[in-house]
Amino acid sequence: MADVARHAGVSAMTVSRALKDETYVSPATRERILAAVDELGYVLDQAAGSLSSKRTGFVAALVPSINNSNFSDTTRGMSDALAKRGIQLLLGFTDYSIENEERLIEVMLKRRPEGIIITGGTHSERARKLLNNAAIPVVETWDLPRNPIDSVVGFSNANAARLMVETLAKKGYRKLGFIGGTTNRDTRGDDRRFGFLEAVEELSLPADRLVSFGAPPITMLQGGEAMVQMLDRWPDTEAVMCVSDLSAFGSIMECQRRGWKVPERIAIAGFGNFEVAECSVPSITTIKVDCYGIGYAAAEKVCEDIVAMREGGSTTPQTVAVDIEIVERESA
Amino acid sequence: MADVARHAGVSAMTVSRALKDETYVSPATRERILAAVDELGYVLDQAAGSLSSKRTGFVAALVPSINNSNFSDTTRGMSDALAKRGIQLLLGFTDYSIENEERLIEVMLKRRPEGIIITGGTHSERARKLLNNAAIPVVETWDLPRNPIDSVVGFSNANAARLMVETLAKKGYRKLGFIGGTTNRDTRGDDRRFGFLEAVEELSLPADRLVSFGAPPITMLQGGEAMVQMLDRWPDTEAVMCVSDLSAFGSIMECQRRGWKVPERIAIAGFGNFEVAECSVPSITTIKVDCYGIGYAAAEKVCEDIVAMREGGSTTPQTVAVDIEIVERESA
DNA sequence: TCTCGATATGTTATCGTTATCATATGGGGC
DNA sequence: GCCCCATATGATAACGATAACATATCGAGA
Numbered sequence: 001m002a003d004v005a006r007h008a009g010v011s012a013m014t015v016s017r018a019l020k021d022e023t024y025v026s027p028a029t030r031e032r033i034l035a036a037v038d039e040l041g042y043v044l045d046q047a048a049g050s051l052s053s054k055r056t057g058f059v060a061a062l063v064p065s066i067n068n069s070n071f072s073d074t075t076r077g078m079s080d081a082l083a084k085r086g087i088q089l090l091l092g093f094t095d096y097s098i099e100n101e102e103r104l105i106e107v108m109l110k111r112r113p114e115g116i117i118i119t120g121g122t123h124s125e126r127a128r129k130l131l132n133n134a135a136i137p138v139v140e141t142w143d144l145p146r147n148p149i150d151s152v153v154g155f156s157n158a159n160a161a162r163l164m165v166e167t168l169a170k171k172g173y174r175k176l177g178f179i180g181g182t183t184n185r186d187t188r189g190d191d192r193r194f195g196f197l198e199a200v201e202e203l204s205l206p207a208d209r210l211v212s213f214g215a216p217p218i219t220m221l222q223g224g225e226a227m228v229q230m231l232d233r234w235p236d237t238e239a240v241m242c243v244s245d246l247s248a249f250g251s252i253m254e255c256q257r258r259g260w261k262v263p264e265r266i267a268i269a270g271f272g273n274f275e276v277a278e279c280s281v282p283s284i285t286t287i288k289v290d291c292y293g294i295g296y297a298a299a300e301k302v303c304e305d306i307v308a309m310r311e312g313g314s315t316t317p318q319t320v321a322v323d324i325e326i327v328e329r330e331s332a
Numbered sequence: 333m334a335d336v337a338r339h340a341g342v343s344a345m346t347v348s349r350a351l352k353d354e355t356y357v358s359p360a361t362r363e364r365i366l367a368a369v370d371e372l373g374y375v376l377d378q379a380a381g382s383l384s385s386k387r388t389g390f391v392a393a394l395v396p397s398i399n400n401s402n403f404s405d406t407t408r409g410m411s412d413a414l415a416k417r418g419i420q421l422l423l424g425f426t427d428y429s430i431e432n433e434e435r436l437i438e439v440m441l442k443r444r445p446e447g448i449i450i451t452g453g454t455h456s457e458r459a460r461k462l463l464n465n466a467a468i469p470v471v472e473t474w475d476l477p478r479n480p481i482d483s484v485v486g487f488s489n490a491n492a493a494r495l496m497v498e499t500l501a502k503k504g505y506r507k508l509g510f511i512g513g514t515t516n517r518d519t520r521g522d523d524r525r526f527g528f529l530e531a532v533e534e535l536s537l538p539a540d541r542l543v544s545f546g547a548p549p550i551t552m553l554q555g556g557e558a559m560v561q562m563l564d565r566w567p568d569t570e571a572v573m574c575v576s577d578l579s580a581f582g583s584i585m586e587c588q589r590r591g592w593k594v595p596e597r598i599a600i601a602g603f604g605n606f607e608v609a610e611c612s613v614p615s616i617t618t619i620k621v622d623c624y625g626i627g628y629a630a631a632e633k634v635c636e637d638i639v640a641m642r643e644g645g646s647t648t649p650q651t652v653a654v655d656i657e658i659v660e661r662e663s664a
Numbered sequence: 665t666c667t668c669g670a671t672a673t674g675t676t677a678t679c680g681t682t683a684t685c686a687t688a689t690g691g692g693g694c
Numbered sequence: 695g696c697c698c699c700a701t702a703t704g705a706t707a708a709c710g711a712t713a714a715c716a717t718a719t720c721g722a723g724a
Contacts, residue, residue, distance in 0.1 A: 348681065
């Protein structure tokens with residue numbers, strides 16, 4: 001920066017000002033500075049800048065995985081909202097493990113993010129402590145935690161599953177099964193299973209038809225194998241709810257391969273409204289979640305709180321329950 | 333850090349050393365320091381650290397999108413390889429635009445990454461200049477550029493498409509079509525189309541059956557609509573190659589819906605070996621690319637060069653052509 | 665003409681680490 | 695018992711920007 005300053009015949013401070021174009025710099029000077037910047041190929045060092053200004057322009061976000069298109073949509077939402085404000089997303093993948101989450105939180109905090117977005121409401125004690133100490137805005141997503149750390153943008157996975165059970169029951173299906181991943185790492189999957197169980201019990205339907213197969217996120221192929229297990233153990237099952245559209249799709253394909261008609265022989269429902277649910281034959285009855293919107297709203301909330309904190313205020317904890325919606329299609 | 337030092341009765345320098353555990357710190361002192369760190373909830377400030385040490389521990393990576401599971405696999409590969417070395421991934425999404433890429437490169441460079449991984453071999457002039465000035469290891473992926481900037485981990489998309497055409501021709505299909513996105517932003521998609529055209533011309537097959545539909549990445553549903561267009565304009569088409577498995581899957585589903593048997597009425601091939609290709613009925617003939625491996629290898633190469641540069645050396649430009657492979661399944 | 669405020673720029677100190685050099689201590693070989 | 699080296703720690707000066715305050719210039723209004 002000193003080089004640029006010399007080139008433009010000004011002080012470093014003026015260069016700094018010209019590059020953030022907020023404060024007074026005369027048009028002529030600014031032009032000279034930008035020319036010098038261009039000529040020298042100078043690129044601002046934000047690490048130094050943030051050390052001085054105490055604003056890193058980072059927001060950290062932890063998601064379980066981006067292989068799952070739900071979370072990749074959420075990630076896109078966050079990225080879009082942050083990019084609009086010139087904030088850099090620091091992304092971490094927990095692989096559905098709260099131990100990894102704790103580790104990643106610590107790693108992220110070393111970069112002094114001005115806010116952090118995490119997935120779910122289940123965290124290690126130490127993770128909560130780290131976040132508290134950091135004194136930055138926190139937004140939990142994809143869940144409605146009992147004891148939110150700060151703000152929340154999510155929905156109740158258990159309620160969503162309940163809603164699906166009720167929908168299936170209303171359609172006349174009585175013997176319902178649930179297919180999910182081996183657990184207990186995927187807390188959202190667990191919540192869905194829990195909601196499923198509560199709902200079938202409430203309706204006095206059989207509540208033992210559970211197949212867990214594969215580490216979350218359960219894949220299409222694993223979904224297919226789980227379906228085989230399900231009908232092997234409980235051949236008279238009438239409808240199956242899958243923890244995600246991917247496993248639902250895998251189940252449907254496996255049924256097709258074996259000549260089991262969907263939904264006649266067995267009805268199948270998914271979760272998430274992935275594109276494959278709309279496109280597949282038969283199309284998949286599922287629960288629609290505005291994944292992108294969750295990410296976008298969470299990022300907006302974080303930014304809002306960051307602005308408040310920069311101005312010496314504090315966060316305004318707020319819980320936003322996003323709408324979910326049953327999408328009835330051909331598979332159930 | 334000064335607080336921690338006081339607490340442990342040592343100097344800040346010793347605290348710094350204890351926290352990176354490389355240099356001499358006596359076990360007793362280290363223990364006292366770690367206790368103080370724990371008690372005070374101290375978290376190292378890496379921004380300050382990297383300013384001083386000139387090592388940010390960042391690697392930047394630009395991918396077109398993570399909605400497409402190919403690039404999300406590549407991203408996972410990079411993330412895994414970097415996390416192993418304690419390096420933080422700075423991720424950016426170009427949305428298939430080289431203008432966005434240029435902008436993002438500039439944004440990323442402000443964070444002083446020690447290396448950068450970009451997708452494809454087509455970049456703006458200014459982007460190339462920025463990367464050159466930055467004097468950091470660069471790895472281009474998912475392509476084999478004519479003029480690599482530095483190192484490369486990729487494959488020829490044109491050759492891959494050629495290979496598919498040859499495979500289809502060998503199976504007896506003569507009238508071949510190609511379905512891709514409206515272009516010309518998705519350079520890899522364009523390369524595939526180009527390879528397709530070259531190959532059909534070489535084999536003296538009709539070379540006009542091209543349908544472009546939807547902005548890349550073309551979705552499942554768009555693939556289905558494109559297929560309808562294809563058979564509308566060229567009803568005698570025997571086989572269609574799609575730019576990705578997603579559009580291939582959409583095509584197949586649309587065919588199923590209309591009662592067109594695949595592959596009897598029309599054969600369909602995809603690209604990328606997404607999970608849906610293996611799982612769908614019929615399963616999809618496709619080209620298998622080791623997406624995760626590309627990301628992993630690219631990250632490893634960057635790290636290797638980073639180490640070399642840290643030791644005062646320079647990068648060792650290297651082009652790795654990863655294997656691709658036709659996977660013959662039921663759809664063609 | 666003088667003063668004052670708006671505009672434009674400069675000076676200095678500082679952000680929180682780590683590199684580098686300096687210093688202290690202890691034990692083994694001669 | 696002396697020297698030297700390995701081990702362990704400390705003091706100081708960066709790293710490259712910006713905050714905060716200081717200064718200079720200019721024109722308008724009193």
